[in-house]
Amino acid sequence: MKIFTILVAKIIILIGKILKRGSVLPGNIALRIDKNILSKLEMPKIVIAVTGSSGKGSTTSLIANSLRDLNYKVTHNISGSNLNTGILTTILEDTTITGKVKTDAVVVECDERFAKFVFPAIKPAFVVVTNITRDQPPRQGNFDIVYNEIKKAITNDMTLVLNADDPYLQKFALSFDKIVYYSVDKNEYSSKEQLFQNLNLIYCPRCNTKLDYKYLHFENIGYYECKNCHLKHPDSKFEVTDINYNECEIKINKNNVKIPFPMLFAIYNTLAAYSVLSLIGIDENKVTELINNNTKPNVKQYNAINWDNRTVYVLNNKNENSTTFNHSLLLLDRDKDAKTVIIGWKEISRRYKFNDLSWLYDIDFEILNRHKIENLVCVGVQRYDIATRLKIADLDINKIKCFETLEEATKFLKCSTKENIYAILNFDYVDPFTKLIKEEEND
């Protein structure tokens, strides 16, 4: 039965390759023939899984590419195929007909809702849960529902690798013992002041007393303790002590490690990859070298473009995920000069027939009140919804400009503004906007 299932899947994979069409179909068919096929495959010694609301793709890519540099053969699913069928298809490609995975390591990025189907079957030694944040409310409901789904995937033989700065992830510590932590120490960008309003958890996950913070990095991320039951930020094995955003370099356990772009979430992704690579037994000096060799600017996430004697920061965000937008606002908050901000998207979501906009009110646009903003440019079909959101944040309505198309908005930026620009865009506007401003430059 096992051999038959693998054979069928492999034939479909082969046909897909001839037709130059990759898909999740082989995994899908294999699961229909034998729903337990994934657990029947013989895994290599190294199996690593990463899940969470964001950062899965960057973290797994860095781990997989670093392992390849050590001449390991690596099975790694690319973003977009992170459900059980996609993961199974990827693994079956590297499996012998008798069900033995031929590579040295399996590195899996897994959707939060599907981890319960995948982890028990592939038994990862290390599981990273990057974060559990507000994300796709129509699909996910809320973060507690996501937490409960991930929890179903974890067994006591897996070691969790978690961000100690995130009190929400301490929920796992109430149920599991094998946890290794990473964290970012107090630094010049941390503060005592809470900039964000809509926080997932600021009450102790054990006793529901309000947490005290020594310092905060972002949202509810920082150094917390509970005065009632004494739950507190756990000690971490991997710690960032210095951040140099200008050079895109951080210190992890005294090693100088590169980050792809100067934003806090890039630090956490790199730190998670560093932690996992160290935990599987690679010397930390070697890990540093591997990460540095595999860290390149990622202009799809963050692009600082010289334009018209100033800088345009093009920032990738995910609609329906307020935390990604808050990270962009955190970056903007480091810049004290006058600026223009442009916000927009092509579509709210490609996933559903309906449109939810409530997540716009989970984003802390109120932070913009701390800044001298020359223009607030709202662009796209929902431009007036964005304008309304900014108005509700008590921003000056005279600074708000609405444009239906990116072309009109870009013309306005070119002709009527002089200062640096923060383009806080959904991913579907990042490429078109970048292309347009580059064309304007060449005019």
Place this chain on the structure above:
Amino acid sequence: MIKIAHLYYDLMNLYGDNGNIKALKQALESQGVKTKIDYLSVNDEIDFDDYDLFYIGPGTFNNEKIVLNYLFKYRESIKKAFYDKKFFLITGNALEMFGQRIIDGDNEIEGIGILDFTATKQAHNIVSEVYARCEFLESESLVLGFKNQDSTLDTKEKLFLEIIRGDGINKETQNEGIISKNFIGTYMLGPILVRNPDLLILLTHKLIDSKYENFDYKPFNLEFEIKAHDEYIKLYFDPNWE
């Protein structure tokens, strides 16, 4: 001055629904009415006599249970405020806490009991885009909203929204929006007072009229809100949809 109590703001804070209160404050202030919002939670002593409007938004079930425990302490004060016709705006699953009971599988949780309904938690959230007609609006304008509803309500209370697309307050009805004295409760998200300028104006009028006689109203500055609402209907509402 109008005083608003945003209750359990740090526990019941899902789906950006606190936008309702920010919008209400702006609308009141645009009329020259001084408005104060107090953010109160489990560590605060709440004086229900001191406020004109109480707001609670949606939260996780876990947080809802924490909050319900604290609300019991104020049961008599809440009843008094309700019969004194103070305003309540209660959205999302926060509404459940004001009924007789919440049924969650085999468990039954007692509600604070000022309204006549039973809430039943559902295995899957009811998610839909909602268009409704509101009997209190003079215009034909549709009320827009979104649902991410984790329970249904069996209720005999008056419902003031007739849903023409999307889900009602339970599976048997196409109605939504509880109104009882000055208590307004709905599962509809949006935030509804932001996405529906007509509803915002209506509530602002009611609040001001309850405090001041012969108030001299100025025009509301809701240009973006109205455009957002109308564009949305134009883009997505298909009157022939079955």
